[in-house]
Amino acid sequence: MKVLILGAGAMGCLYGAAFHRAGCEVTLVDVNRAHVDAINARGLELDTRAGFELLPIPAKLPEQVAGAVDLVVVFTKTFHTDAALSGIAAAIGPETALLSLQNGLGNDKRLAAHASPERVMVGASSLPSDLVGPGKVRSHGEGGSKLYPAFGGDIVFAGHVADLLTKGGLAAVLEPEIHVAIWSKAIFNATMNPLCALTRRTPGFLGAHPESRAMITRAVDEGVLVANASGVPVPAQPIHDLTEVSMTDHADHEASMLQDVKAGRRTEVDAINGAIVEAAKAAGVEAPVMETLWRLVKLEEAKLAEG
Missing domain, CATH: 3.40.50.720 (NAD(P)-binding Rossmann-like Domain)
Known part of the structure; x- marks a missing residue:
């Protein structure tokens, strides 16, 4: 092939x-x-x-x-x-x-x-x-x-x-059920990637602080709510489990969004958090943590654009 x-x-x-x-x-x-x-x-x-x-x-x-x-x-x-x-x-x-x-x-x-x-x-x-x-x-x-x-x-x-x-x-x-898998990964990425990018830290750092852990839990639950409201039956627990794996087994991994921000590049936040927020609006539900993370990363991009 x-x-x-x-x-x-x-x-x-x-x-x-x-x-x-x-x-x-x-x-x-x-x-x-x-x-x-x-x-x-x-x-x-x-x-x-x-x-x-x-x-x-x-x-x-x-x-x-x-x-x-x-x-x-x-x-x-x-x-x-x-x-x-x-x-x-x-x-x-x-x-x-x-x-x-x-x-x-x-x-x-x-x-x-x-x-x-x-x-x-x-x-x-x-x-x-x-x-x-x-x-x-x-x-x-x-x-x-x-x-x-x-x-x-x-x-x-x-x-x-x-x-x-x-x-x-x-x-x-x-x-x-590939669309369940894709939504699940998008929710995971929309949770972990922006927090790594905004703190300039890897998942191990997020796992060590109750503030980030609380946001991770809330963001995952919001994403699952949006997926289900959009007709995609995504279960929450496997994503919560994956965030734990990320914070332990992949503790030193630099998320792609973190790499992009550090390198002064545009991120994929629009296709990840932004897409989930747009889906929430279309489904008539709220996703305030996801939207806040999206807009904060967009501000990081605006700072980069200013040099």
């Missing part, structure tokens, strides 16, 4: 490595020239609990992509999705499948603008991963992936993708 990873940051590289180990022909695509050059010069360097690996996976800039592939796995920031897919249009043929493992809500519709809905898959990953330098990725946590056709597509092909990831060392399963 020819697999293109669109957005070869920390998560993209982790998944590209899994497809590579499973015997796929993998290409990593990213706009970060230094990162692409480093991978091509010495290979992709992975530091995981299993040890160190140096994998010979080719990397390209978007304009270097040519020829259709079997699967495009999208890991770009949500606000870059349309431009990124347009930039690798040459790789998307009549039979190409698209898989989003991105953060936030609404990714299924974004991908469906670039391929037939029956070829669109969506998923959620609970794996932590950090880009520690050009061509270097670290992932020392546990987790897995759930995926499924977004609009009733080919379940057999989706199962093959899950099997390849599992064979490559990243456990993946088909999840018919």
Whole structure:
């Protein structure tokens, strides 16, 4: 299988490595020239609990992509999705499948603008991963992936993708209730990511203080309320449990939103907290903690824009 990873940051590289180990022909695509050059010069360097690996996976800039592939796995920031897919249009043929493992809500519709809905898959990953330098990725946590056709597509092909990831060392399963999984991850991210970004601290810090723990509990409960009011039956306890895992097993992991704020980049808060707040308004319920976190991160972005 020819697999293109669109957005070869920390998560993209982790998944590209899994497809590579499973015997796929993998290409990593990213706009970060230094990162692409480093991978091509010495290979992709992975530091995981299993040890160190140096994998010979080719990397390209978007304009270097040519020829259709079997699967495009999208890991770009949500606000870059349309431009990124347009930039690798040459790789998307009549039979190409698209898989989003991105953060936030609404990714299924974004991908469906670039391929037939029956070829669109969506998923959620609970794996932590950090880009520690050009061509270097670290992932020392546990987790897995759930995926499924977004609009009733080919379940057999989706199962093959899950099997390849599992064979490559990243456990993946088909999840018919994929939108429950995606909402659950969005609620988790909308809770932990902004608090890490606003405090400039990792989850271990949040777990050590009653103030942050109280906000975490309230935010999760709000998100679950919104999901259920929106017709998605999300249970609360697994998300509460996941926040505990985050604060212990992934205590030193830098959430993507924290990394973005520290680097002076735009965050994905609109597709995460913002999307939940908009869903709350549409469903006629309140989500004041989620909205407060959203607006505070937007103020951080405004500060960054001022230089």
